[in-house]
Every structure is written in C-alpha cells, then in structure tokens.
Amino acid sequence: MADNDGIRSDWVNKDFYAELGVAKTATADDIKKAYRKLARANHPDSNPGDTAKHEKFKKVAEAYDVIGDPEKRKKYDEVRSLYAGGGFPGGFGGAGFGGRSTYGNTGGAGAGGYNFDDLFAQATAQQGGAGGGGFADMFGDLFGGGRSQRRVRPQKGADIETTATVGFVDALEGVTIQLRLTSDAPCPDCNGTGGKPGTKPHVCNVCGGQGSVIQDLGGFQVSETCPACGGRQVVYDEACPTCHGSGRGLSGRTISAKIPAGVKDGQRIRLRGKGAVGEAGGPNGDLFVVVKVTPHRVFSRSGDNLTIDVPVSFDEAALGSEVRIPTLGGSPVTLKVPAGTPNGRTFRVRGRGVKKADGTSGDLLATVEVQVPAVLSPEAREALEAYRAATGGKPLREGLFDTAASEAASA
Structure with a gap:
C-alpha cells in the first residue's frame, strides 16, 4: 500500500536490488539492463502456464518500479538504511513500541517509553522541521499514524520491449504493423485492491492496519509483510474472483506501430507513450521494438x-x-x-x-x-581441349613456386 510521498510500508522487508540481481551501487543503466533481461526471460507471453515465472515477472516489475525511478529509489534506500541502522528505537514493533514480539498491533507507548507522536515530533525537531514535512510526513504512514495525507505523485509507466519480424521489402519501404502487447497491470475488475467489486475493506486484524508484523526469531525480531493483508493494511472478506486477491493482472492490447523505411535487421525503434500505463495520471512508458528482417532470396x-x-x-x-x-x-x-x-x-x-x-x-x-x-x-x-592446347605455353602457377622459394630463403 502506498504511503506518504509514494513510500510503501513493506519496503523494509523487500530487497529489490537482490530481486534484480544488482548491487546497491548499481547505475541506472545497470538496473534497466537487469530488468529487461529478467522481464524477457519471465514474461507470461513467453512462458504460458508457468506460474512460477509469472510470479517472478511481477516481482521483477515491482522492483524496477521502485529502484528504476530515481526519486523512489532514494526514499527506498533511506527507509532501508534507517531500519538497518537501528534508526527506530526498539526496532519495528519491538519492546520500544508496545513491547510485542508476535503478530499484532504495534501502536501506542510501550515498555521502552516511546510513543509514535513523541518519536515523530522528536525526529522532526532534530531535522529542523516544524509542523508538516520532514521526518513525520515522510515516514508517518509507514506506521499507520501519519500526520498528513499527501496525494500520490504521478509516475511514468514502465517501458516495454518486444520483437517484430518484417519482410525484406517492407523494411526498405516502411510498413505499419499490428502488435499484440501484454504487460503487468492492476486487475481491471478490482482496480488493484484485491477485493471483490462492490465490497468494502476493513482494517486487517492481524497487523492492526500496519501492513507488517513482528516475528520473534529467538533473540532478535524482524519485521515482515503481514501474511493476511500482504502489506495493504486492509483486507476484504471476499477476494476478487478475477485476480484471486492478488490485485494484479495482465493487460492485453493491440497497437499500430509504424516501422520507418530503411530499418535494419536488429535495429531498436522507440515508440513514445506506447508502453505501460502510468500511475496516478502519470505518462505512459515507451515501447521499444526490436526489428527482425527476413532475408531476401536474391538481394x-x-x-x-x-x-x-x-x-x-x-x-x-x-x-x-x-x-x-x-x-x-x-x-x-x-x-x-x-x-x-x-x-x-x-x-x-x-x-x-x-x-x-x-x-x-x-x-x-x-x-x-x-x-x-x-x-x-x-x-x-x-573446344576446351583445343583452348588448352592453344594456351598451354603459359603456366598460371609458375609464380607460386618462385614466390614460395624466395620466402623460404629469406626466412
């Protein structure tokens, strides 16, 4: 579930860098290349019926949506760094926050003497902020107690890459082709909520609307995505029959793509705005078409x-x-x-x-x-024998032996 400034409450539990197989210091180009490679290998169109690869495709798309966006990546790194460095007293929901070590709500003041409001007020003051903004605005909703509700910022849709095969003559003269595209998208029936259309959600009673739970591993505690609500903070009594509660689906559409005259085999063409649909009113991503040209039998x-x-x-x-x-x-x-x-x-x-x-x-x-x-x-x-007799006095290969002998002598 998205929180203030586009932050997600389950980011602390997900290693998006590991999901894409890149280092935390990877460049934007390295991240993009890794995403495209994994997306092609696990795309549902290329792996019909393979649910494991379909699920991998969704995870890869989610990871790229975050660390492939410079602004989201910065916030993600800040959240993960703060959590790893012990920036939250008592951890997420540990003794410092209500003292609970099993699934349950982590709100209120606890044995450690910390209160959410006090914590955010203190952190905001340390950053020189007052009132809105600063730490409280950035991380408030991560714990379900945010002080402000900022509108989700528009995000550009993901880029898509596909392959198109055209004839030799069409490549030279240019042609308009029809492409059938399938991409990961919110479920069209429930709009990504995971609930049956027409039903209303209620706060998850497992995590208390936090989106995460605390697991006691004997000596230390870790925060995990709530298994009941999947981090959404709310649940539906009836799951969407289309996506079975996942909130995700596949978007299929047919578009017209103009292949310019003179395109070469293997050339990559960019079609702006033909990629995945943007989020929160953001622009669509781009479509990259890799052209394969069939050979001609004469030319x-x-x-x-x-x-x-x-x-x-x-x-x-x-x-x-x-x-x-x-x-x-x-x-x-x-x-x-x-x-x-x-x-x-x-x-x-x-x-x-x-x-x-x-x-x-x-x-x-x-x-x-x-x-x-x-x-x-x-x-x-x-006639050829007569030609041979007529030209027999001019050996063609005599120079080969002379050249070979001179090279051997100079070696």
Whole structure:
C-alpha cells in the first residue's frame, strides 16, 4: 500500500536490488539492463502456464518500479538504511513500541517509553522541521499514524520491449504493423485492491492496519509483510474472483506501430507513450521494438546499398557480354561485362539501392560469379581441349613456386 510521498510500508522487508540481481551501487543503466533481461526471460507471453515465472515477472516489475525511478529509489534506500541502522528505537514493533514480539498491533507507548507522536515530533525537531514535512510526513504512514495525507505523485509507466519480424521489402519501404502487447497491470475488475467489486475493506486484524508484523526469531525480531493483508493494511472478506486477491493482472492490447523505411535487421525503434500505463495520471512508458528482417532470396543489404550475385558463363566472362539483371521494385538493367572479367568482380549500378532519409538512394552492387559447367557435351569438351592446347605455353602457377622459394630463403 502506498504511503506518504509514494513510500510503501513493506519496503523494509523487500530487497529489490537482490530481486534484480544488482548491487546497491548499481547505475541506472545497470538496473534497466537487469530488468529487461529478467522481464524477457519471465514474461507470461513467453512462458504460458508457468506460474512460477509469472510470479517472478511481477516481482521483477515491482522492483524496477521502485529502484528504476530515481526519486523512489532514494526514499527506498533511506527507509532501508534507517531500519538497518537501528534508526527506530526498539526496532519495528519491538519492546520500544508496545513491547510485542508476535503478530499484532504495534501502536501506542510501550515498555521502552516511546510513543509514535513523541518519536515523530522528536525526529522532526532534530531535522529542523516544524509542523508538516520532514521526518513525520515522510515516514508517518509507514506506521499507520501519519500526520498528513499527501496525494500520490504521478509516475511514468514502465517501458516495454518486444520483437517484430518484417519482410525484406517492407523494411526498405516502411510498413505499419499490428502488435499484440501484454504487460503487468492492476486487475481491471478490482482496480488493484484485491477485493471483490462492490465490497468494502476493513482494517486487517492481524497487523492492526500496519501492513507488517513482528516475528520473534529467538533473540532478535524482524519485521515482515503481514501474511493476511500482504502489506495493504486492509483486507476484504471476499477476494476478487478475477485476480484471486492478488490485485494484479495482465493487460492485453493491440497497437499500430509504424516501422520507418530503411530499418535494419536488429535495429531498436522507440515508440513514445506506447508502453505501460502510468500511475496516478502519470505518462505512459515507451515501447521499444526490436526489428527482425527476413532475408531476401536474391538481394542482400550492405548499408544503403543492395547487393546481388550475378552468375555468368566462362565464355561471357572471357569474351565479354551484356547481361540483364533484376532490380528491387524496378525495371531490369543491362550490365556490360568487359572481356577478361575475373570471377568476383563487382559492378556498381547507381541509384538502385536503399532509399535514404534525404530522398536519395544507395547503389546496387552486382558481383560476377563465373560458373563452371559440371557436364560437358562432346563438342564443348573438344573446344576446351583445343583452348588448352592453344594456351598451354603459359603456366598460371609458375609464380607460386618462385614466390614460395624466395620466402623460404629469406626466412
């Protein structure tokens, strides 16, 4: 349950850094990378029927919602640091607060002589505050006795990442696609309360509306999230039949995403405001689409240029020829192959490549592949033998031996 300034009463019991597998000193980028990795691995769409991973996805989303937000992270660290450093006399609900060591309310003055009002007044005075603000406003509702009720601040929704596959031609020309998205969200029927719609909540009688209970571990006590209300401080006699009391659900929606012309395989596109819905009127998160481009059977891409392999026969390469080749989405062009063209030579056809953002286009790069026939007719074999006899006085590999011998001598 959210308290003043967006603080949650169960933060002291949850290690969000451990949930994301990062150190407390991790940078914002490290936290974001860890969240995205875990979210992809445990997303319900990728793990249908796996309740363990669904639950992990929810915990990861909750952790990122807190420490992924600089302001929430600061408050979370302050709460955890104060608790770990003994900043609350007697601990949370220990002897200093009512002296209880089992489940129950922790309000009022206790054996340690501390009273909530006195504690907050003292802490506020130490910080130089008076009246509202300071320690009392920041942590008051953490114990159910806050002096002020501040409106929950709007929070930006979480960013979502998905993958979209488009065809080779669509990637070059641009296309609008439909994406089906599923993300963690408050239950649509109970609005995140966990109670059956139409019913009213009452204060949890296990924790007394504190959201946490004290567990005696023999020699020391720890504060834990109340098992009855899950930290919400209130309970419903009847659970929501849709979310079974969890207050969480999955939001499914279909959006139109415009893939710009010239997008490359593996490129990450940001669609602002298409992510998860914001909280308390905050803006929506962003959607990141990783584009996968299916290969073409004839053309390939090299930057802003298109490439094509052009098979030519031995006689076309040796004697020279004119070869017609296709272009992508346009009329064929004639490629002039000069006599004596070697295998692997690349010719450039200008303006027949990828269309650029400035309106110009790259080129089409055509690479010659000289084909060697696997089967020869008697006439072709006779002609080739005659060619061999005519060129037999010019050994092609003589230079290999001379070069190899000179390298060996100099070694």
